[in-house]
Amino acid sequence: MSAVTKTLELRLVDPNSHKERKLCETRKAYQQALQAAFDAECTTQSATNDVVVEYDLSGYAKNALKQYVPQLCGDSYHADELHDDHPVKFTNDGIQLDHQPQNALEWYVKIPHHEDYHLWIPTHVNPDQREWLEAVYADDAEMGESRLFERDGTWYLHVTVTRDVEVQSGTSADERTPIGVDIGEASLVTVCHRDESESPVRPKLWADEGKTVRRLRKTYFTATRRLQRHGSERIVESYGDALWNQIDDVFHRVTREVVEYAESVENPVLILEDLTYIRENMDYSAYMNRRLHGWGFAKLHAQIRYKAAERGIPVETVNPQNTSKVCHACGEHGSRPRQATFRCSNDNCWVGEYQADVNGAINIADRYRSGESHRRSARTSRQKAGDDDSATDGAPLTGPQDSHADAATQQETRGTYAS
Incomplete structure (x- = not known):
């Protein structure tokens, strides 16, 4: 289970x-x-x-x-x-x-x-x-x-x-085919795995979807600020909701296709980056931190998890440290001369230049192959000591939680609680 x-x-x-x-x-x-x-x-x-x-x-x-x-x-x-x-x-x-x-x-x-x-x-x-x-x-x-x-x-x-x-797969961890899932701003999601000869095969990138989401987010923040300056709060609300609905539609379609990709692979296991480490490692400018914290990492992860579970496909997580910085072929650190390009620093490595997001996805899969994984259920909360100083289950803060039913008109076609 x-x-x-x-x-x-x-x-x-x-x-x-x-x-x-x-x-x-x-x-x-x-x-x-x-x-x-x-x-x-x-x-x-x-x-x-x-x-x-x-x-x-x-x-x-x-x-x-x-x-x-x-x-x-x-x-x-x-x-x-x-x-x-x-x-x-x-x-x-x-x-x-x-x-x-x-x-x-x-x-x-x-x-x-x-x-x-x-x-x-x-x-x-x-x-x-x-x-x-x-x-x-x-x-x-x-x-x-x-x-x-x-x-x-x-x-x-x-x-x-x-x-x-119920996870239907009876396959042991050693028999599974790890599929690395790299989530980013350039390519919204990238997946790749290795074949029996250890060669990377069938990479798939959702780069156009990444462009679409970036465009919608930029449109949202630009337009809403302009509308707010003119006091058009209701227009801001409806306009913003429409844009975020479009983003949600993209997320749902892409995560569904990620799971369909996994179904096409024998004995798959999807490997995600551990969000705990992603958040902790975000240490850019205040602007970039806020921008990245607003990115849909958690939402994409959650959608992949539940859609994979419904298909009986296991999901594991690994520490993402340096998965975008090292070469998947030789393990040496490299550089990113362009957003979509990884360049290996090892002159003797056959890679030279490689698609950066695919390189990251392979490294994520290889982390699992090396024996490193973090089951979600096994991780403990990282709350600061002293922060959890109150009830979180809806227990009363200032008064009783008792309530009485709203006296609404009963309609036979809608039932006791009809409006």
């Missing part, structure tokens, strides 16, 4: 004016609390709690802020101001599901509003994710953080879910 994490998307169905107002109030209070804690430069959960405790939010939203704000204000982010319209986050168990299969709309979701009040709203689910939603409802999957946001007048809820998935 392998623990797989997936994000489920729920589309809230036409909240009535009362529930729409309550959702907007929750979002406004969350944004105000986030900005206040960020402006106060809260680097610990205790400091964040001292700020957000006064806001009219549920304990689940406040605890999510206590985890999130120290990340924004800590050394790992390097942000001077908040640019994005951040979604409302809730810690695990903040969201609850109900299933009424006899109704036209089967699924209902409970969204916390404040300490003693919540909203039940019917929702549409992605048919491809129905099995996962049923696993959550049956307590066969663990619900993690959830995010509430509005896009083009429609409210959505993204719920992170973890469940055990």
Whole structure:
């Protein structure tokens, strides 16, 4: 069995004016609390709690802020101001599901509003994710953080879910074919593996997709700043959401094709770079650190993981140190005269110049072949001592978490919690 994490998307169905107002109030209070804690430069959960405790939010939203704000204000982010319209986050168990299969709309979701009040709203689910939603409802999957946001007048809820998935491969580690997966800005993803004669074969690069994502990100930051100067906040929101949706579409297509590539290889194992080391090794200028931390490493990793697990393909991670700097043929350090070119410094090496991202992918695969791998489940948290000073499961900070159901009009076709 392998623990797989997936994000489920729920589309809230036409909240009535009362529930729409309550959702907007929750979002406004969350944004105000986030900005206040960020402006106060809260680097610990205790400091964040001292700020957000006064806001009219549920304990689940406040605890999510206590985890999130120290990340924004800590050394790992390097942000001077908040640019994005951040979604409302809730810690695990903040969201609850109900299933009424006899109704036209089967699924209902409970969204916390404040300490003693919540909203039940019917929702549409992605048919491809129905099995996962049923696993959550049956307590066969663990619900993690959830995010509430509005896009083009429609409210959505993204719920992170973890469940055990059976890995079908009975192949031993020594018999597997490691496929190196290099993620970057030039080529969004590059994969390659070695054949039986140890020669690199069938490299595949998603370079055009990398250009597309870079263009969309540049367009987003340029256009939104221009619109913000003119006070067009609603246009900023809808325009930005449209661009990020395009990026998400690219991510999903590329990660699906990565897994399809792996399926074409005998006894595959996908090898990713350990994100812990990637984050720790980012030590450029403040601008570059912020830019790279905003890059989609984590999202691409997560999508590859759960899509591979659904196909029974194992995934491992390795330390990425120097995978882009050494030659895959001789092991000597080289240089990058151009973004896409690696040049070996060893005059006796046959490589000379090589495609840089392919060279990195081969090195990533070779790290696994050498016996180095880090299973995700075996790594421990790297939280700083003293940071974890509060409940993270939605336990109350400032008051009881009891709630009463919203008195909505019952409709036979939609069920008890209909808007």
